[in-house]
Amino acid sequence: MRQNYKKITKVMFSGLVCNTLLWYDHMLFGHLINIIGSVFFPDDDSLTSMLKAFGVFAVGFLMRPIGAAIFGHIGDKYGRRVALLLSIIFMTLSTVLIAFVPSYQSIGIFASILVVFLRLLQGISLGGEAGNAPFFFENELLFV
Numbered sequence: 001m002r003q004n005y006k007k008i009t010k011v012m013f014s015g016l017v018c019n020t021l022l023w024y025d026h027m028l029f030g031h032l033i034n035i036i037g038s039v040f041f042p043d044d045d046s047l048t049s050m051l052k053a054f055g056v057f058a059v060g061f062l063m064r065p066i067g068a069a070i071f072g073h074i075g076d077k078y079g080r081r082v083a084l085l086l087s088i089i090f091m092t093l094s095t096v097l098i099a100f101v102p103s104y105q106s107i108g109i110f111a112s113i114l115v116v117f118l119r120l121l122q123g124i125s126l127g128g129e130a131g132n133a134p135f136f137f138e139n140e141l142l143f144v
Helices: 002-031 031-040 046-061 062-076 080-099 109-136
Strands: none
Touching: 002 031, 002 046, 002 080, 002 109, 031 046, 031 109, 046 062, 046 109, 062 080, 062 109, 080 109
16 A cells, blocks of 8 residues: 555656646746747847747647647557656757757847747647646546
8 A cells, every 4th residue: 555655646746747847837938938039039129029939939839739649649559658758858858958049149040940949849748748637547546
């Protein structure tokens, strides 16, 4: 019985940490939208720059259903643990890479393209987070 509680604690903690980090990243992007807009999508008008950044922010959310389909297939074929792990890896990788993308002034339009691509990857990874609920059910956490 004690091992069962350890397993429950481990799975719940990993799910909590994963979800917290994913949503924290989205909250940071939204909070820093003005800075992101001016660095990666510069324009004469700061409002236009900010609206471009909001568009990229929205693209990440629009990719969630595609990510759910991709990671749902991976979860069905290879297991929920693999799907959840890949989702975490892709989210971490895309978040770290966004931190190292040079500004628009350094590499031009390529900076904007990189940020959009990495936000797409983040959105797909966030869609993969939908695998948390089946992962909990498969580990019989709600029935203990």
